[in-house]
């Protein structure tokens with residue numbers, strides 16, 4: 189008999205969104221999560237308009253809106269001269285009910301998704317269950333896992349690998365993770381000092397050949413929220429030095445004022461990659477989110493594109509499992525989501541990083557001037573925002589056949 193259930197490896201935001209999108213169609217879903225609970229480490233925190241639309245369609249949009257900070261204006265700045273360009277997402281109000289970036293920690297979305305899934309009889313979320321392997325046959329997949337009792341296995345029609353950048357599912361599929369790793373790491377820290385006092389919008393990118401940075405508000409424990417700041421760290425500087433108070437203070441004082449100390453709530457260092465899986469589908473296994481693609485955080489596109497994968501995939505898998513659609517639609521998922529990740533997410537995030545870090549003063553001035561001109565021209569600013577808010581990438585995916 190045809191197995192109509194799906195195993196999702198990974199209870200990150202993408203795995204849980206895929207599970208919810210499948211479960212709402214009545215499909216039986218089992219989510220395997222290696223950790224004992226939803227990880228609360230601080231990672232992505234920006235939701236673009238199409239993502240908020242998709243999450244609203246899944247029934248968790250209002251709750252996310254209630255917890256998040258809507259950010260309509262964002263800036264590109266030069267570290268020495270100040271604001272280069274300011275953009276207002278409000279000009280897209282005719283295209284989306286959510287013409288802003290919604291800032292909210294990703295684990296808060298995961299909790300909302302879990303809450304929605306918990307009430308559904310066709311869903312199981314198994315924590316402390318690490319997916320270790322799967323084997324495919326004509327009728328489905330046998331998924332192997334490990335938990336505190338040892339090894340076990342379960343049957344399903346399909347498996348979704350939403351198990352992050354080191355995805356076991358991707359490795360079992362034998363799919364290459366093509367791309368590269370940036371030589372510098374990123375230092376991310378948060379301060380409760382309100383950068384609005386110095387003219388910053390809720391999201392800002394600061395260009396500088398050595399000390400470029402990215403800044404965005406997060407709700408944290410509620411209003412007024414906190415500010416997260418990211419800086420590049422050269423390969424030769426040790427983490428132990430980067431994480432000291434003196435190092436972090438010097439960074440923030442460099443963009444604000446050396447006259448005072450700023451309260452620092454947390455800090456961490458992480459490595460950044462640009463990689464895309466060569467295939468998002470092999471037979472009955474499909475990849476979504478970081479398992480399928482990773483990128484630098486400049487532009488806030490990684491998690492967003494993962495949610496776009498989850499929604500796109502769940503709809504097609506639903507067609508296959510419930511409406512006997514040809515499995516060719518799963519190859520369409522691969523084409524739509526892989527191509528748009530390469531054409532938009534990878535291209536835009538690499539371009540954003542190169543803009544901020546440009547060393548050649550002539551090229552740098554030319555690029556910043558281009559941005560000044562775009563921001564000053566309403567039609568060009570609108571086109572720029574349609575691209576950077578990911579509306580263009582979702583439209584493009586829909587066009588691919």
Ligand SMILES: Cc1cc2nc3c(=O)[nH]c(=O)nc-3n(C[C@H](O)[C@H](O)[C@H](O)COP(=O)(O)OP(=O)(O)OC[C@H]3O[C@@H](n4cnc5c(N)ncnc54)[C@H](O)[C@@H]3O)c2cc1C
Pocket residue numbers: 197198199200201202203220221222223227230231232233234294317318319320350351352353354355356458476477478479485488489490491494
């Ligand atoms: C340190 C860090 C900072 C980041 N900061 C930003 C940022 O500032 N802005 C931004 O846009 N993006 C950022 N990102 C990227 C962003 O967090 C990801 O794009 C997002 O988490 C993708 O969600 P996901 O569900 O695909 O993967 P993940 O969130 O990685 O979730 C994968 C889940 O799978 C589980 N898992 C892994 N292996 C297995 C297994 N074998 N079996 C079962 N479960 C498994 C993991 O425990 C995890 O819960 C950051 C990433 C990292 C690592």
